[in-house]
Amino acid sequence: MTRALLAAFTAPDRLLKAVEIEREAGVPALEAFTPYPIEGLSQALGQPATNIPWYMLAGGLAVAGGMYLMEWYSAVLAYPFNQGGRPHNSWPAFMLAPVEVGVLAAALTGFVVFLLKAGLPRLSHPLFEHLPFERASQDQFLLAVRAPSPGDAAVVARQRLFDAGAVWVEEVEL
Numbered sequence: 001m002t003r004a005l006l007a008a009f010t011a012p013d014r015l016l017k018a019v020e021i022e023r024e025a026g027v028p029a030l031e032a033f034t035p036y037p038i039e040g041l042s043q044a045l046g047q048p049a050t051n052i053p054w055y056m057l058a059g060g061l062a063v064a065g066g067m068y069l070m071e072w073y074s075a076v077l078a079y080p081f082n083q084g085g086r087p088h089n090s091w092p093a094f095m096l097a098p099v100e101v102g103v104l105a106a107a108l109t110g111f112v113v114f115l116l117k118a119g120l121p122r123l124s125h126p127l128f129e130h131l132p133f134e135r136a137s138q139d140q141f142l143l144a145v146r147a148p149s150p151g152d153a154a155v156v157a158r159q160r161l162f163d164a165g166a167v168w169v170e171e172v173e174l
Contacts, residue, residue, distance in 0.1 A: 014165035059109030064102025
């Protein structure tokens with residue numbers, strides 16, 4: 001379990017200011033919880049760009065290739081049928097199903113990878129025990145930062161968050 005300071009802000013600009021102050025102080029922010037997306041927040045938190053599109057491309061191409069090979073095998077090797085003198089391997093006739101199935105597979109791959117990367121479905125989280133956390137989906141902006149060891153550093157960290165505009169600061173276990 002990780003100890004963290006959870007701070008609540010009433011406006012998104014105060015949250016962004018707090019993230020900048022914490023990064024300048026050398027304290028990495030763990031996560032921000034907001035009721036709606038805030039432009040520039042992921043960059044301020046230092047989150048890297050997602051690689052989900054690459055997984056989607058790989059999943060879509062793999063399934064589309066498999067579907068094409070299945071059609072090719074059935075028409076060329078397993079059950080060759082002479083249709084008016086056309087070649088058995090007539091690739092334009094085989095392209096419709098692989099494209100459709102590939103798009104479906106890419107979408108499903110993206111959804112599954114998103115769920116895995118987000119750690120979902122997660123039915124229980126230590127933050128769910130704190131009643132103020134429920135307001136993060138309504139009207140408050142929460143920031144979780146690593147809690148320093150008890151003592152003067154903890155007091156300074158709390159004061160930095162209050163100076164940035166925090167309404168309240170609480171130590172929690174993540």
